[in-house]
Amino acid sequence: MKEFILKANKSATSGDINIKDLPGSAGRLDLVCRCVNSSFFLSHDLRRDTVFYSVHYGEPNPPIALKFIGDELKRLSPDERSIALFIKKALEKDSSKLWKESTAGIYTAKQEFRDLILEKKNENYRIFYLHLNGKPLEECNLKLNDDDDEDILFVLGDHIGIGEDDEKFLDELGAERISLSPVELHADHCIILVHNALDKLKNNE
Amino acid sequence: MKEFILKANKSATSGDINIKDLPGSAGRLDLVCRCVNSSFFLSHDLRRDTVFYSVHYGEPNPPIALKFIGDELKRLSPDERSIALFIKKALEKDSSKLWKESTAGIYTAKQEFRDLILEKKNENYRIFYLHLNGKPLEECNLKLNDDDDEDILFVLGDHIGIGEDDEKFLDELGAERISLSPVELHADHCIILVHNALDKLKNNE
Ligand SMILES: C[S@@+](CC[C@H](N)C(=O)[O-])C[C@H]1O[C@@H](n2cnc3c(N)ncnc32)[C@H](O)[C@@H]1O
Ligand SMILES: C[S@@+](CC[C@H](N)C(=O)[O-])C[C@H]1O[C@@H](n2cnc3c(N)ncnc32)[C@H](O)[C@@H]1O
Numbered sequence: 001m002k003e004f005i006l007k008a009n010k011s012a013t014s015g016d017i018n019i020k021d022l023p024g025s026a027g028r029l030d031l032v033c034r035c036v037n038s039s040f041f042l043s044h045d046l047r048r049d050t051v052f053y054s055v056h057y058g059e060p061n062p063p064i065a066l067k068f069i070g071d072e073l074k075r076l077s078p079d080e081r082s083i084a085l086f087i088k089k090a091l092e093k094d095s096s097k098l099w100k101e102s103t104a105g106i107y108t109a110k111q112e113f114r115d116l117i118l119e120k121k122n123e124n125y126r127i128f129y130l131h132l133n134g135k136p137l138e139e140c141n142l143k144l145n146d147d148d149d150e151d152i153l154f155v156l157g158d159h160i161g162i163g164e165d166d167e168k169f170l171d172e173l174g175a176e177r178i179s180l181s182p183v184e185l186h187a188d189h190c191i192i193l194v195h196n197a198l199d200k201l202k203n204n205e
Numbered sequence: 206m207k208e209f210i211l212k213a214n215k216s217a218t219s220g221d222i223n224i225k226d227l228p229g230s231a232g233r234l235d236l237v238c239r240c241v242n243s244s245f246f247l248s249h250d251l252r253r254d255t256v257f258y259s260v261h262y263g264e265p266n267p268p269i270a271l272k273f274i275g276d277e278l279k280r281l282s283p284d285e286r287s288i289a290l291f292i293k294k295a296l297e298k299d300s301s302k303l304w305k306e307s308t309a310g311i312y313t314a315k316q317e318f319r320d321l322i323l324e325k326k327n328e329n330y331r332i333f334y335l336h337l338n339g340k341p342l343e344e345c346n347l348k349l350n351d352d353d354d355e356d357i358l359f360v361l362g363d364h365i366g367i368g369e370d371d372e373k374f375l376d377e378l379g380a381e382r383i384s385l386s387p388v389e390l391h392a393d394h395c396i397i398l399v400h401n402a403l404d405k406l407k408n409n410e
Contacts, residue, residue, distance in 0.1 A: 023282055192397045193398070
């Protein structure tokens with residue numbers, strides 16, 4: 001499984017969202033929507049082997065985690081507005097520690113960014129932290145053959161980044177820092193580049 | 206200069222657009238907006254060395270070409286809605302053969318997809334057609350050092366592609382087919398990958 005987790009420092013934590021103001025009052029929810037697009041959309045298909053999480057720390061009820069499961073998604077369109085409408089619906093649910101499904105393949109829970117990462121660590125996922133100054137993903141010796149795919153988690157920040165404390169947490173967990181580009185990019189663009197690196201590696205195996 | 210040109214087969218050709226329905230009645234204008242995002246946005250900066258064109262063949266007044274000049278853009282946000290509002294404004298202008306500026310860095314003209322490409326050919330641009338079955342961009346021996354950058358045009362299709370006639374036209378023009386991935390992707394994702402390949406090549410020079 002390929003999984004991505006985004007820390008969305010300012011994104012809304014209730015369904016009371018103005019769809020016309022995703023960047024402002026919804027706390028850069030536009031970026032979250034584009035990350036969903038980047039995680040799943042192929043030309044005429046969805047990436048069924050991918051899971052995307054975003055953990056929101058904006059008002060009024062932080063944290064709220066969203067989970068999107070590629071293999072279960074239905075009727076998702078690639079545009080920001082329609083993804084935002086699905087997210088709004090999910091954020092309207094009452095949240096508890098347990099994942100609750102909102103629409104097909106989209107879940108919410110009251111979970112912390114770090115706890116989700118720890119859970120993956122305990123499930124033996126290999127954890128990568130996307131960072132301008134990491135080493136290239138191509139040099140990480142990934143196992144990507146079909147019968148024995150490695151489980152991989154990629155951690156990303158939003159426009160603010162994940163912050164020093166979470167960087168330290170990831171270092172202590174043994175997360176590997178990988179770089180995708182000599183320039184600093186938006187998180188949604190990074191997801192495209194990760195998928196591409198993996199698509200090419202898999203194709204060359 | 207790095208330039209991209211998208212053929213937007215169904216995209217609107219007047220400002221009479223419903224911003225809430227970019228994928229439907231505006232003819233996949235959501236994709237055009239995402240291509241603008243991919244062309245220009247860096248983490249906290251814009252790509253000033255890039256120009257993006259989209260040529261619209263939807264109703265009611267095809268063709269209409271849009272031109273976005275990275276070095277002139279102002280107040281552009283990365284979300285689809287705010288890019289769509291700029292496009293709507295540009296499409297509200299009366300169009301003639303001559304480029305007319307709408308807002309800073311955004312121009313419209315009544316120009317054909319092929320004529321724009323021919324113009325670049327006459328200006329000695331090297332022309333690449335993005336295609337699933339091309340050769341890798343990394344193998345094209347690009348000149349990317351600052352004092353003597355090559356002028357390059359990348360041609361892309363939308364969800365429909367550019368069509369057989371335009372493919373033939375590009376072949377006759379000597380356009381090189383390049384592939385970015387073993388899987389078929391959305392046009393906006395392709396732009397991210399082109400930028401990344403060039404960023405890396407330039408960094409390694
Ligand atoms: C807009 S950037 C973060 C900018 C923020 N000001 C900071 O200093 O962390 C968003 C996220 O994309 C990822 N990222 C950006 N550029 C990258 C690169 N060249 N290589 C790997 N990851 C990158 C990082 O995870 C980063 O947190
Ligand atoms: C959604 S695809 C086009 C699909 C359309 N059904 C077709 O057959 O042409 C959009 C555009 O992205 C570009 N593209 C898609 N996948 C690509 C790849 N792997 N390598 C290079 N360009 C690609 C092509 O220019 C294509 O026209």
